[in-house]
Amino acid sequence: xxxxxxxxxxxxxxxxxxxxxxxxxxxxxxxTLGGVFRVTDGLKKEFGEHRVVDTPLAESGIVGTAxxxxxRGYRPVVEIQFDGFTYPAFDQLVSQLAKLHYRSRGRVKMPxxxxxxxxxxxxxxxxxxxxxxxxxxxxxxxxxFAPSSVQDAYTMLRQAIASDDPVIYFEPKRRYHEKxxxxxxxxxxxSSPKAKVLRAGDDVTVVGYGPxxxxxxxxxxxxxxxxxxxxxxxxxxxxxxxxxxxAESVKRxxxxxxxxxxxxxxxxxxxxxxxxxxxxxxxLEHAPLxxxxxxxxxxxxxxxxxxxxxxxxxxxxxxTVMRHHEATEGAAK
Amino acid sequence: MLIVSTKHIDVxxxxxxxxxxxxVAGERVPDRELDHYVAKLTESDLADFLRDMVVLRRLDNEAxxxxxxxxxxxxxxxxxxxxxxxxxxxxTRDSDFIFPSYREHGVAWARGVKAEDLLSVWRGAQSxxxxxxxxxxxxxxxxxxxQTLHAAGYGMGIKFDxxxxxxxxxxxxxxxxxxxxxxxxxxxxSYQAPVLFFCQNNQWAISEPVALQSRTQIADRAQGFxxxxxxxxxxxxxxxxxxxxxxxxxxxxxxxxxFIEAVTYRMGSHTxxxxxxxxxxxxxxxxxxxxxxxxxxxxxxxVIGADVQSYEQRAQNAADELAAQLRAAITAxxxxxxxxxxxxxxxxxxxxxxxAREGYLGYLAEFEGEGH
Numbered sequence: 001x002x003x004x005x006x007x008x009x010x011x012x013x014x015x016x017x018x019x020x021x022x023x024x025x026x027x028x029x030x031x032t033l034g035g036v037f038r039v040t041d042g043l044k045k046e047f048g049e050h051r052v053v054d055t056p057l058a059e060s061g062i063v064g065t066a067x068x069x070x071x072r073g074y075r076p077v078v079e080i081q082f083d084g085f086t087y088p089a090f091d092q093l094v095s096q097l098a099k100l101h102y103r104s105r106g107r108v109k110m111p112x113x114x115x116x117x118x119x120x121x122x123x124x125x126x127x128x129x130x131x132x133x134x135x136x137x138x139x140x141x142x143x144x145f146a147p148s149s150v151q152d153a154y155t156m157l158r159q160a161i162a163s164d165d166p167v168i169y170f171e172p173k174r175r176y177h178e179k180x181x182x183x184x185x186x187x188x189x190x191s192s193p194k195a196k197v198l199r200a201g202d203d204v205t206v207v208g209y210g211p212x213x214x215x216x217x218x219x220x221x222x223x224x225x226x227x228x229x230x231x232x233x234x235x236x237x238x239x240x241x242x243x244x245x246x247a248e249s250v251k252r253x254x255x256x257x258x259x260x261x262x263x264x265x266x267x268x269x270x271x272x273x274x275x276x277x278x279x280x281x282x283x284l285e286h287a288p289l290x291x292x293x294x295x296x297x298x299x300x301x302x303x304x305x306x307x308x309x310x311x312x313x314x315x316x317x318x319x320t321v322m323r324h325h326e327a328t329e330g331a332a333k
Numbered sequence: 334m335l336i337v338s339t340k341h342i343d344v345x346x347x348x349x350x351x352x353x354x355x356x357v358a359g360e361r362v363p364d365r366e367l368d369h370y371v372a373k374l375t376e377s378d379l380a381d382f383l384r385d386m387v388v389l390r391r392l393d394n395e396a397x398x399x400x401x402x403x404x405x406x407x408x409x410x411x412x413x414x415x416x417x418x419x420x421x422x423x424x425t426r427d428s429d430f431i432f433p434s435y436r437e438h439g440v441a442w443a444r445g446v447k448a449e450d451l452l453s454v455w456r457g458a459q460s461x462x463x464x465x466x467x468x469x470x471x472x473x474x475x476x477x478x479x480q481t482l483h484a485a486g487y488g489m490g491i492k493f494d495x496x497x498x499x500x501x502x503x504x505x506x507x508x509x510x511x512x513x514x515x516x517x518x519x520x521x522x523s524y525q526a527p528v529l530f531f532c533q534n535n536q537w538a539i540s541e542p543v544a545l546q547s548r549t550q551i552a553d554r555a556q557g558f559x560x561x562x563x564x565x566x567x568x569x570x571x572x573x574x575x576x577x578x579x580x581x582x583x584x585x586x587x588x589x590x591x592f593i594e595a596v597t598y599r600m601g602s603h604t605x606x607x608x609x610x611x612x613x614x615x616x617x618x619x620x621x622x623x624x625x626x627x628x629x630x631x632x633x634x635x636v637i638g639a640d641v642q643s644y645e646q647r648a649q650n651a652a653d654e655l656a657a658q659l660r661a662a663i664t665a666x667x668x669x670x671x672x673x674x675x676x677x678x679x680x681x682x683x684x685x686x687x688x689a690r691e692g693y694l695g696y697l698a699e700f701e702g703e704g705h
Contacts, residue, residue, distance in 0.1 A: 024493070050493045056523055061482055061516035068486020068500070071430070071471060074493075076486075091513075095476050096483070103460040103472045106677040140678050164680045191681035240685050 002179045005153045009039045009115075009171065011184060012157040013077065017047050020075060023161060025052045026062050027079030027115075036081055037117060037176055059089040066112050067096055075111045077161055083118040083170075084127025084298075090135075097166045098141030113160045117173035119211045119261050120293075120308055123301040130298050131210075131262035136168045137239040137271070143192055144238040146170040148213040150180035152193070152236060159187040170238075172211035193236040195245035201231035203325075204318050205249040207272060208259040209235040212309060216259060219314040228322055238268055243275045250276055254285035255321040259309050264292040285328070286321040349552045349564045351596060354571035357624055359632020361571075370575035376639050379630065382423070382570050384648040386415040386627050389439045391652035392448050393601075395659055396438075396455065400605040404663050405455045409436045413568070413600030416626030417533045418503075419443060420573030421595070424581060425501060431470040432484040432502040434477075436533075440503060444468045448655060449662035458669055478504055478511030481530065485517040488526030488590065497585040501529040507538025509554065510546045518558035518590070527584035529577070530555065530592040533567060535599035540612040555592035567595030568626040571633075598624070671697065 003011075016023045025040060031054035034041030044052035055062050059080060066076035080086050086093070093114065100110050120129035137144045143165050147156045153171065160167035198213060199220050208216045213234045220230040231249050235241065250256050256276055258269040269290035276288055291309045299307050354371060356362050393410050400408040411418065418439030425431070433440055438451055441463060450462040454473065461472035474480035484502035491498050508514050509532060521528040534551055536543050547554060552564035561583050563576040573595055580591035598621040602609050634641045675690035 053489075056516070056519050058512075058516040058519065060513055061485070061520050064479065064482025064513060064516065065486030065489060065520050068432075068483035068488070069490045070486075071465070071483060072487045072490030072494075074490055088512075091476055091479060092482065096474075096479055100472065101680055102677050104465060104677075105459060105461065106680065107461075107464045107466055108472065109680055143679070143683075165683075191679075192683070240683050242684075 001181070003150065003182050004176065005150045005171075005178050006037060006039055006176045008150045008154040008182050009157060010041055010043070011182075012154045013040060013043060014046070015184065016077070016158060016161045017043065017051055022073060022075045023077060024050070024069060024074050025077045025079070026055050026066055027053075028055055028057055028062070028081050030054060030079050035079060037173065039115070039171075040079070059085055060092050063089040063092040063097060063112075063114065067092065067100065067110065070110050070112050071108065075161065077113045077115065080114060080116045082128045083116055083130040083132055086116055086132055093136070093142070093168070094139050098139045101165070102141055109164045110166045111161075111164045112166045113157070113163075113169055114166070115157075115169045115171060117176075118170045119172050119174060120298065120304050121174040121211065123304075125301070126298065129301070129304065131260065131293065133168070133170055133238055134262055134267050137241075137268060141166070142239060143167045144170070145193065145236065146172070146210040146238055147236065148172060148175070148210050148234050150178055151182050154182050155185065155187060156193055156236065159191070159193060162187050163191050165191065170210060174211055175214070192240050195236055195242035196234045197231060197245070197249070198234050199230065199232040201229035201253070203229045203253055204255040204257060204321055205231045205233060205246065205253045206257045206259065206314065206318070207233045207235060207246055209238060209268075210261075212259045212261060215309060215311055215314055218311050219318065222311060222315055223318055228318065230318065241272070241275070243272070243279070246272065246276060247279050250280045251283045254283050255325065256284070256288040257291060257314065257317045257321065258288065259291045259314055261293050261308055263295045264290060265295050267292055286324045289317045289321060291317045348550050349556065349562055351564045351566060352572045352576060353566040353569050354575060355569045355629050355633050357629065359629055359636050361633065361636070364572075364575070367572065367575035367579060370578040371571050374571075374574075376637070379634060379639070380644040380647070382419060383627070383630050383634065383644055384651055385419045385423070385439075385443060386570070386630065387645075387648035388652045388655055389415050389419065389442060390627065391656050392438065392442065392659065395656045396452055397601070397605060399452065399660065399663055400455070405452060405605075406457045407604050407606060408455050409604045410599075410601035411436050411438055413598045413621065413626070414533055414535055415439060416570035416629070417567040417573055417595040417597045420570040421501075421531055421577040421593070424574050424577035425499070427469060429469065429499045429501055429581070430487055432480040432487070432500065433470060433473055434480060434504050434508070435473050435475050436505070437473070437503045441468070441470055441473075444470055446470070448659045449666065452659065452663055453666060456663065456666060458666060478508035478514040480504070481508070481514045481517035482520070484528050484530075485520040485526060488521055488528035489524050492524060492526050497527070499527045499529055499581050499584040501531055503531050503533065505538060506532065506534040506536065506543045506546055506551060507541065508532075509551050515558070518555065518560060518592075521590035522559040525587070525589040527587070528590040529580045529584055530560065530590065531577070532592070532594045533597055534594050535597050537599050537603070537609075537613070539603040539607060550594070552592065552594040555594070560590050560592040561588065562592040562594070564594045564596065567597030568624045568629060570626060570630055597626075
């Protein structure tokens, strides 16, 4: 049966709560209300207030107490209500959660999952549309997952919860109502998902994650109509980065476009372009390009369509690398 | 103009009183609420308190000396806070879990952490001087106040588990200004979690006096969060021990979180990199020397007619032994192996970390045999 991403996430949490009694959920409004997006709908009633815990309105407190629960042997799953409210918890995430396994020389495990509905495109006020993934991918000790599909939303959340390492789990909120068939399977025996080729192609490698993969698939269709073949890669895990899958593709296409909603400077795109330049320099036919949000605070929603990478901007980048390719091909002839 | 008075806060009648069981002269002062918590202490227990505090002071002095001699990168002295630390930790039981800051050397040592393991952190050999699972003490934590939230979460876990253990967190007067400490008290109070917040008010946060952190008594603020609160003379080991027993009993009985403000004094510097003569007057230190926690207990032992000389001799011998052994261990301590740099960043497979390690070790291997 087809289900929405919201329901897939809900089922993922339900299955984790059922399988492991040490799993507890913490967050604002997640209990009685079922979460502002209803991801935790019904779970408090089903598992009780000691498993699904409504918390005071303090993000640092939520992450900090999750750390204490992990010290006690629990496996907490935290919900940060919106991306822009992650920052009050920044110290607990970056200085505590990320470092405790290293600080304790492996004696203290921190199997904490931090779920963050993220990204724009839903017409919200300030602080409700951000993409803060680079901060956490930059921080050693954290894993960062960004599922894009309904199936991945289910499976990768199971993987995140099962992991003994802390995982920052970015949910593409504007895709929450996306519907697809879901297979409810136990997680693969692998702590981080690999990148996935969503569509094979020969001319240009386009890389994205989370909400942007839908734009990339549209671009691949549009490009095909113009006789250009795009290989679309969904990164799925931003830390660790499965750069090998991207490199393997770029070695065939010679051209790379990376797309994300987050601002450009020092974003994930910069890292991917740098690593691909380091590992595939002799294969590149054009400088790797980025299509990203601009280096501005997230704008008022009436401007967000300009800020978010859309089909036209992705196609413009594809055209740029292809034109150069065609020009050099032409010169060679 | 912004004026911050360093004058201590006027204690209004409705403020929480400061419990004291031993006055400055070492005389026993009756305290209706707390007396029975020390009623069972024997002379031998008091002698053990004395030994603990004397050994701890020696450990602290030796660490300062080792830092001056270049064996440690830094040290945060606890001089003057011996009673606050020994009195409180000796009231806990082993299954209570402690979340310390970075100056709780006495707490860790009393729980069985070896002195050289404690100092290894300050030498830069590792980031935690003990295995938290062995001594039920979380890794030392340096971001001011952040550990109090971990204690609140741990206390929630105790409550979920239905045991009567207690989570205890140590922090200072400066930490009470941190949002995390307020959040920790909110969480602990909301869930009625068994958490003891133990504040060592040592009057100074590096150069900043406690009046800059709070315009009321710290204990009065804690009470406002709904925590059962005591304020004690932190240089009076009996008062600290008794109040901690009272607070732990309150938590164990499922009555919710507690708070102790132990009023003490940081007689030394903030750390060995600090110079307190730049911000505090010498006469203040002299006033507090008169309230020294070790002298106080020695005076009391005299008052009760104990053989003080033999107890002091025993404590001195233990201190000498520890200092010699500590010095030998620290000066012989090897640096960690290079590959420890990459160990334990993650607990599960993480390919980029593996490549970084292999890359750097391969790079180093290129220079092997060059004799540098």
